[in-house]
Amino acid sequence: MKKIFKSVAMLVMAVFLVSSFSVSSAFAASDSAKNCVPKKVMWGKTELKSGQLGKVTILKETKLYSLKDNKLVADKALPVKGEYRVYSFKNVSTSDIYGVGGGKYIKKDSSIKYETPSKRKLAELKAASCKTEQVAENEGGFFWKAEKNGNTVYMLGSIHLGIEEFYPLNSKIMKAFNESKYLAVEADILNLNPLEFQQTILEKAVYEDGSTIEDHISKELYKKLTDTFVSYGGDMNEIKHLKPWYLSMSLDSLKTMDPKYKAELGIDHYFLSNAGNKKVIELEGAEFQINMLSGFSEDVQIKLLEDSLKTDNANDGLAPLIKAWQTSDDAAIEKLLFSVPDNSPEYKAYMTEMFDNRNVGMANKIEKYLTGTSKGTYFVVVGAGHYFGDMSIIKLLENKGLKIEKLQ
Numbered sequence: 583m584k585k586i587f588k589s590v591a592m593l594v595m596a597v598f599l600v601s602s603f604s605v606s607s608a609f610a611a612s613d614s615a616k617n618c619v620p621k622k623v624m625w626g627k628t629e630l631k632s633g634q635l636g637k638v639t640i641l642k643e644t645k646l647y648s649l650k651d652n653k654l655v656a657d658k659a660l661p662v663k664g665e666y667r668v669y670s671f672k673n674v675s676t677s678d679i680y681g682v683g684g685g686k687y688i689k690k691d692s693s694i695k696y697e698t699p700s701k702r703k704l705a706e707l708k709a710a711s712c713k714t715e716q717v718a719e720n721e722g723g724f725f726w727k728a729e730k731n732g733n734t735v736y737m738l739g740s741i742h743l744g745i746e747e748f749y750p751l752n753s754k755i756m757k758a759f760n761e762s763k764y765l766a767v768e769a770d771i772l773n774l775n776p777l778e779f780q781q782t783i784l785e786k787a788v789y790e791d792g793s794t795i796e797d798h799i800s801k802e803l804y805k806k807l808t809d810t811f812v813s814y815g816g817d818m819n820e821i822k823h824l825k826p827w828y829l830s831m832s833l834d835s836l837k838t839m840d841p842k843y844k845a846e847l848g849i850d851h852y853f854l855s856n857a858g859n860k861k862v863i864e865l866e867g868a869e870f871q872i873n874m875l876s877g878f879s880e881d882v883q884i885k886l887l888e889d890s891l892k893t894d895n896a897n898d899g900l901a902p903l904i905k906a907w908q909t910s911d912d913a914a915i916e917k918l919l920f921s922v923p924d925n926s927p928e929y930k931a932y933m934t935e936m937f938d939n940r941n942v943g944m945a946n947k948i949e950k951y952l953t954g955t956s957k958g959t960y961f962v963v964v965g966a967g968h969y970f971g972d973m974s975i976i977k978l979l980e981n982k983g984l985k986i987e988k989l990q
Contacts, residue, residue: 769866
């Protein structure tokens with residue numbers, strides 16, 4: 583059961599709530615190439631350089647070769663975990679080899695791993711160079727601005743699981759972030775104590791009265807849960823004492839997902855990673871969110887479990903959300919999140935807690951940022967869904983008499 587708790591603890595951090603490159607790299611290079619000093623762009627242990635095709639990582643001890651008379655001659659042994667830039671490919675005497683510079687080569691075989699830089703890394707390299715042309719930036723995102731009493735609040739809608747194509751972000755967003763003194767997020771997922779967080783979940787996820795999930799759900803649902811969990815290679819004895827809300831999340835974490843969707847590419851993860859000296863403020867916190875999930879009535883929890891068992895593919899829900907964010911499609915994301923053909927009281931209760939009540943709490947805190955005496959600039963990043971719907975953060979702030987400007 584420990585493995586399950588560890589994996590779902592990570593899922594909670596990803597769901598409630600990127601890039602490794604610096605904020606400044608999302609912009610164009612310096613206006614004056616003459617005075618520009620190129621920045622190093624690290625890719626693992628090595629610096630990524632212009633003209634580099636990829637890199638080789640040594641998995642098992644192998645040889646470095648030279649070419650003499652079109653034959654490979656071993657020079658020296660290369661250590662395990664060493665990384666080498668690749669500039670060319672050749673085929674010599676039926677062997678494929680990678681050119682690593684200086685007339686040296688490494689054989690392509692099972693002792694090495696070859697990788698190519700991601701689009702995000704290549705964009706970072708281009709931004710860090712002294713060329714004057716701008717890096718193509720992503721036009722996606724949902725972005726607002728509010729001002730009052732000398733205070734400014736920027737509000738960005740996040741997608742918690744992202745893709746490389748999100749980056750570089752739009753310069754309007756990055757400029758606002760750079761100007762901000764404070765970064766406000768749902769939960770500071772990068773500064774959680776994993777052991778404490780896992781323990782918090784454990785305390786909320788297990789039946790304390792000795793009962794099992796079989797005692798709380800129908801026979802039909804229990805059979806479907808068993809069949810599904812076993813199909814993932816699980817053991818029902820590991821999960822029989824877990825509550826429905828946690829089982830729902832466990833199943834979601836096991837579903838098939840395109841590897842391009844990553845928590846570390848999520849929008850909030852990106853800004854937390856690049857916060858630097860900005861003060862990070864939690865609008866809620868991870869413990870608050872766990873208490874909310876575990877505090878749902880049993881009927882609502884069972885409804886969540888039923889929904890999780892309807893499909894084994896997570897891509898169906900993620901792909902349209904990602905597309906809506908990339909195209910700044912307000913109507914699409916609102917429809918995806920709120921036009922659900924489910925009028926059950928359980929669904930309504932879930933949406934009220936997941937969105938309406940949380941939006942009220944976050945809107946109240948944002949109002950305090952705007953009406954305070956600090957004259958500060960705040961950059962708020964929360965899930966995009968919280969800015970849409972009849973009880974959205976935007977509408978709640980407008981109802982308080984605050985003027986909100988849509989930037990993107």
